[in-house]
Amino acid sequence: MVTTPRRDAPADDVLVDGLLAAVAEQLDQPVPAGLEQVLRRVHRHRFLPDRIWQRDGSGGYEPVDRATEPDRWTAAAYSDEPLVTRFTDGLPSSSASMPSMVARMLLLAGLGESPPGPEAPGARVLEWGAGTGYNAALLCALVGDRRVTTVELDPVLAAEAQENLKATGYAPTVAVGDAADCRPPGGPHDVVLATFSVDHIPPTWLTQVPSGGRIVTPWSSAWCTYGTLALTSHQHGRAEGRFHSFASFMQMARPGTDRCGPAPGPAARGADARQAVRSSTTLSPWAVAGGDLDTEFHIGLTVPGTAFAWDTSGEHAPTRLHIADTANSWATVDHDGLTSAAFTVTQAGPRRLWDEIATAHRHWEQLGRPGIDRYGLTVTGPTTTVWVDTPATAVTAF
Known part of the structure; x- marks a missing residue:
């Protein structure tokens, strides 16, 4: 049964209205009723630290402190832009995603079109990457706390997300684990969502969803970090779906590895x-x-x-x-x-x-200079095939 989401301390309606207008502009349509309801109920500012970083327009970031610039901080919280919430070794290592990107991913997962109601249970959702907990709160508001599991690699981030969720009245399952090989509780899950980009679908993800389930994840390669992949799971470890031309997310981190870094040049390493x-x-x-x-x-x-x-x-x-x-x-x-x-x-x-x-x-x-939306991907056991327009036009396999 879907629980009725709790409202925390009200945010400025003007700010929320502005955020919804910005999301609608990115969606190129009115915000669906279910998404509008939860975006009004789950207040983004409750999931942000007192210091955040915005892009400065020159390829860098500038800090915004709640204590010294409260109005600017609040405006940033309700802007439709990603906000860096942590730096590690001088590089962004955690962020609050752009709300319109969150909305588009939820819609690709089949969530948020209609307001949540008590007449039918919601989908069971597994989220990889708890971050601040904001996206998990949206999921709880959509499908109910008991049907949401969020997994975070960083124990400190997981604890902070859990604290934010508890403070706003939400109680999903919060676990610590590596998305590449973790099998969290609560499965099978009808929807698997990632809040980071991947360059392949980890095999364990396919074991998390039954036939007909959805996997939605941002995509990346060493050459280009862009695009979102939405897959439908089929029987016998097979999944198939299409890419969509939006989203640029941080890459999936692994224990003991750097989150990101510059491309190496021949002076740094390479053949003589x-x-x-x-x-x-x-x-x-x-x-x-x-x-x-x-x-x-x-x-x-x-x-x-x-x-x-x-x-x-x-x-x-x-x-x-x-x-x-x-x-x-x-x-x-x-x-x-x-x-x-x-x-x-x-x-x-x-x-x-x-x-x-x-x-x-x-x-x-x-191929006719295809755009990202013409590409699709099929996973069959250990083999991944990328195609254009239809699976019959394969362009690569790995």
Whole structure:
């Protein structure tokens, strides 16, 4: 039975109305009744620390303190933007997701279209990544506390989320575990939601949902962190679904690993430069790493394990694109600052990374330059196949 969500201390209705308007704009439709109800009842500011960080418009972050800037802090709490809640080693390591992204993921999971009611039990939901607890509170308001399990890798974050949830009157199951191989209590779950991005579906996730269940997760690759995947589970460990062109989330952390870091350049690691092969290309490096997310998404899927970084220091060339993988292969593409008709390519290592990227880009053009929404993914046992438009048009498997 779905419980009636509790209201905490009321937020400024004007701020909530503004947030709902911003979410509706991103959805390109009115906020569905179920989502509107829970977004009004679950107040985002109750799940934020006294110091948060907003993007500063220049690629960095600036702090906002509740004690010294209460109005700005509250406005940020009800803005439709992600808010960093923790830094680790100088890098963002935890955040409160953009509310419109949360809303879109809930809708993809089949939640939030209609107001919750007592006439039928809600879906059982497993959330990977408790974070601040805000998303878990929304889930509790939608399907009932007893039907929500949220799992967090970081014990400190898990405790903070549980405290936030308790303070606002919600009591889901909060567990500590690694999303890659954890089997939390309360299963099977009709819906599995991740609040971080992955580059593959961990096999244990497929064991958490029965046939007909949904898995919704942001997606990432070494080349491009963008997109959301919504899968429907089928029998015998098979799942299939499509990508959607929204969301850029932090990558899934594992115990003992860094959450994120810069792309390695050949100076940092890679094959000996004396073994490098030089050539030229007419394919612009900006065509594959210049911010076109459709292109970058395709390359991320089809040239696995490959990352890039731009060098505009002028030390080697006016502009250089560094490319590297995790197996000691690297490539550079140099622009001489004068002509865009040809670029100098240097490659070394077991893989010819630029050749792979050029082939992937050519294939993308042959496919009709598909956008992210045309891609789908099928998981069958240990094999994952990515396709365009239909499963008959496979573009890669891993």
